[in-house]
Amino acid sequence: MKTTDQILKIKATVLYVLGQMPLGVDYIHLFKILYFAQQKHLVTYGMPLMEDTFCARKHGPVPKLTYKVLKASEKGLTFEQQDMQDFLSGVRVELRDDHQIVIAIQKADMDELSKSDVLVLDECIDRLRNIDAFDLSDLSHDKAWLKAKRTADRTGEDAKIPMYDIADAGGATKEMLCVIRERQWIERHVNY
Numbered sequence: 001m002k003t004t005d006q007i008l009k010i011k012a013t014v015l016y017v018l019g020q021m022p023l024g025v026d027y028i029h030l031f032k033i034l035y036f037a038q039q040k041h042l043v044t045y046g047m048p049l050m051e052d053t054f055c056a057r058k059h060g061p062v063p064k065l066t067y068k069v070l071k072a073s074e075k076g077l078t079f080e081q082q083d084m085q086d087f088l089s090g091v092r093v094e095l096r097d098d099h100q101i102v103i104a105i106q107k108a109d110m111d112e113l114s115k116s117d118v119l120v121l122d123e124c125i126d127r128l129r130n131i132d133a134f135d136l137s138d139l140s141h142d143k144a145w146l147k148a149k150r151t152a153d154r155t156g157e158d159a160k161i162p163m164y165d166i167a168d169a170g171g172a173t174k175e176m177l178c179v180i181r182e183r184q185w186i187e188r189h190v191n192y
Contacts, residue, residue: 011090012109015106017121027100030066032061035060036140038054040124042166042172044120055148057152060141061166070102089106090106145169
């Protein structure tokens, strides 16, 4: 389960992307912008942009918590958990031309985003926003996705794409991969 701080950061990240695309964006574009921004942030800074877990799905990596919120919006559901409900209240999903389009109905809380977050997000939005959705999906079928997708196909369940694999697929140096692995070990084994 994600902490309130993690959910606030994910929400701010999603709303920032949507704010740069005020007419709305389809799921594939949103998810791939988030994935490639996560990858770029890991490769460049050794830290994730946000703590959403990416899973391997047919059309590429999908951020699990964000997807859960968008599906709730589609179906008119609510969450008992207040921070999840707050995230849900910031977005709306509409059906346009047989595609789900995500629209921000709140502005991103810029206090949640660092300068490096915004820099990476802007770069990815500018680079990816005009690529055809299915070409973008194909582009996201990197070795990290492929490894997790094989596991998903074998088990019949969603398979998490580890941050280490995301960074490796993005071309992170050996030194940066060591930093990422060490940070992940510390997060799993050290109680604060």
